[in-house]
Amino acid sequence: MLSFAEEIMLLLLDDRDGSFLPIPEWSMQCALAGSVLMDLALADRIDTDIDSLMLVDKKPTGDSLLDPTLERIAASSEVRGARYWVENTASYADEIREGALARLVQAGILNREEDRFLWVFRSRRYPTIDGTAEREVKLRIMGVLLSDEIPDPRDIVIICLCDSCGIFNEMLSSRELDRARGRIDQVRKLDLIGQAVAKSVWEIQASLAMAAHPVY
Amino acid sequence: MATRREIGYGLASGELWTDRQGQFMDIGESKEGAVFVLEPKGRLDSANARSFEERVLAAVEQGETALLIDFGGLDYISSAGLRVLLMGAKRLQQSGGTIALCTLSPSIREVFEISGFLTIFTVHDDRATALAAMG
Numbered sequence: 001m002l003s004f005a006e007e008i009m010l011l012l013l014d015d016r017d018g019s020f021l022p023i024p025e026w027s028m029q030c031a032l033a034g035s036v037l038m039d040l041a042l043a044d045r046i047d048t049d050i051d052s053l054m055l056v057d058k059k060p061t062g063d064s065l066l067d068p069t070l071e072r073i074a075a076s077s078e079v080r081g082a083r084y085w086v087e088n089t090a091s092y093a094d095e096i097r098e099g100a101l102a103r104l105v106q107a108g109i110l111n112r113e114e115d116r117f118l119w120v121f122r123s124r125r126y127p128t129i130d131g132t133a134e135r136e137v138k139l140r141i142m143g144v145l146l147s148d149e150i151p152d153p154r155d156i157v158i159i160c161l162c163d164s165c166g167i168f169n170e171m172l173s174s175r176e177l178d179r180a181r182g183r184i185d186q187v188r189k190l191d192l193i194g195q196a197v198a199k200s201v202w203e204i205q206a207s208l209a210m211a212a213h214p215v216y
Numbered sequence: 217m218a219t220r221r222e223i224g225y226g227l228a229s230g231e232l233w234t235d236r237q238g239q240f241m242d243i244g245e246s247k248e249g250a251v252f253v254l255e256p257k258g259r260l261d262s263a264n265a266r267s268f269e270e271r272v273l274a275a276v277e278q279g280e281t282a283l284l285i286d287f288g289g290l291d292y293i294s295s296a297g298l299r300v301l302l303m304g305a306k307r308l309q310q311s312g313g314t315i316a317l318c319t320l321s322p323s324i325r326e327v328f329e330i331s332g333f334l335t336i337f338t339v340h341d342d343r344a345t346a347l348a349a350m351g
Contacts, residue, residue: 041295047262048295050330056262056296150306150336153299189332190302192295 002133004035004157005065005100009126010109010134011167018113018127026204027165032096033089034164034197036069037082038157041193045070048192053082065099068092082196090200101126109133138171144187145180151187159187160194164201241267244289251350252280253343257289260297268297272304281313282350286343288319293327305337314338318346 002010008031012021037053040046043061047054058074060067069089089096104110110126128134141159144151151159162168163184168177188194241264244255252275256268275283285301287293293301305315318340320328328334340346 044262044296049261049292050327054262054294150302150309152306153302156302186332186335189330190298190336192331195330 002137003063003065003100003103004039004161005032005096006104007133007137007158008032008035008161008165008167009097009100009104010128010137011162011171012165013110013126013128015128015131015134018110018125019123021167021170023165023167023170024205026090027201028097029090029093030086030197030200030204031161031165032093032100033086034161034193035157036066036089036096037085037193038161038191039063039066040070040073042153042157046073048082050192051081052079053085053193054079065096065103068095082193083199086193086196086200141171145183148183151190153191156187156190157194159184160191160197163188164194164197241271242289243268243271244286245271248284248343248347249351251282251284251347252278253284253286255286255289259292259294260290260300261292261294262296265294265296265300269300269303272300273307276304276307276311276313281308281311283308283313283315284343284346284350285315285317286319286346287317287321287324288343290321290324293324295331298327298331298333301333302336314350316340316346316350318343 012023012028013019014021037046040061041048043066045055045057045059045061045066047056053073055073058070060070069085069092072088073085101110101112104126105112109128109130111129113125113127115123115125137158140155141162144155144159162171168180168184172180188198241260242257244253244257246253246255254271254275260268272283272285283304308315316338319342320339325334325339328337328339338349340349
């Protein structure tokens with residue numbers, strides 16, 4: 001089973017050429033942070049309520065994508081909210097992203113290609129070799145969005161993460177998105193870490209909008 | 217006539233449900249007509265969520281098709297508790313059953329409201345109202 005960070009990376013890549021979809025950097029960082037925290041929650045290492053994120057078990061998971069965050073939570077001298085940990089973990093998003101991509105390459109799901117732009121600037125692409133995992137994630141998501149059945153916790157998480165970083169704008173047509181919007185809004189609320197991710201993304205977007213259009 | 221089996225701390229109460237960390241979950245259990253009622257007490261969090269999940273899944277496997285969870289004795293619920301509630305409800309829905317909740321304290325209701333669970337579950341004010349609706 002792929003981690004949430006790996007699933008999110010698959011969804012963030014353009015199927016046509018393996019480049020990254022045009023997602024705001026902060027949204028991607030928060031989504032990767034959320035994916036780690038949600039995996040830790042499903043591994044019974046942390047728990048959350050509407051105010052706090054609590055350490056349940058500091059025993060390492062053995063997963064190199066998750067354990068650095070678990071160590072930081074375990075080392076914290078005070079209990080903080082989920083949002084604090086989303087934003088704290090987001091500052092390590094580059095490591096999480098590189099780790100997730102390396103695993104997907106190692107698993108034979110992606111290929112890694114280096115390009116040069118104007119002979120100077122490097123760009124990296126990750127064309128898909130085996131699209132099975134990505135198709136399965138998309139099928140799971142669509143299965144939830146097109147039904148009114150009670151969703152599985154893993155499906156709730158991936159829908160929260162996709163919505164937070166705007167993947168649905170790329171995955172669905174505007175008509176499909178309009179039709180699915182009510183269901184997305186219903187499902188994304190069902191996870192408290194997912195809500196914290198969405199709030200962090202929304203706040204930075206609001207700050208950027210204010211900076212671009214200041215009210216005098 | 218309701219039959220009741222207390223599950224919890226007392227040895228005389230019958231059965232103890234423990235999680236992997238060895239903490240107890242006190243879960244009242246009764247049958248009210250066709251409705252199977254579970255009544256978790258105290259806290260429902262990562263320490264005992266699995267105990268509660270096992271109890272809900274056991275009810276589904278016993279063939280119960282109408283499950284009422286009475287939260288009147290519950291003081292606290294965390295994400296882990298919400299998650300197992302969701303899993304239990306999903307299993308029951310897949311087997312053609314129905315689930316409802318009742319007697320949410322203001323603090324538990326607030327958690328359900330914020331987490332959007334009120335849009336997923338049918339919630340009744342008290343057990344009598346719930347049983348009348350489910351019966």
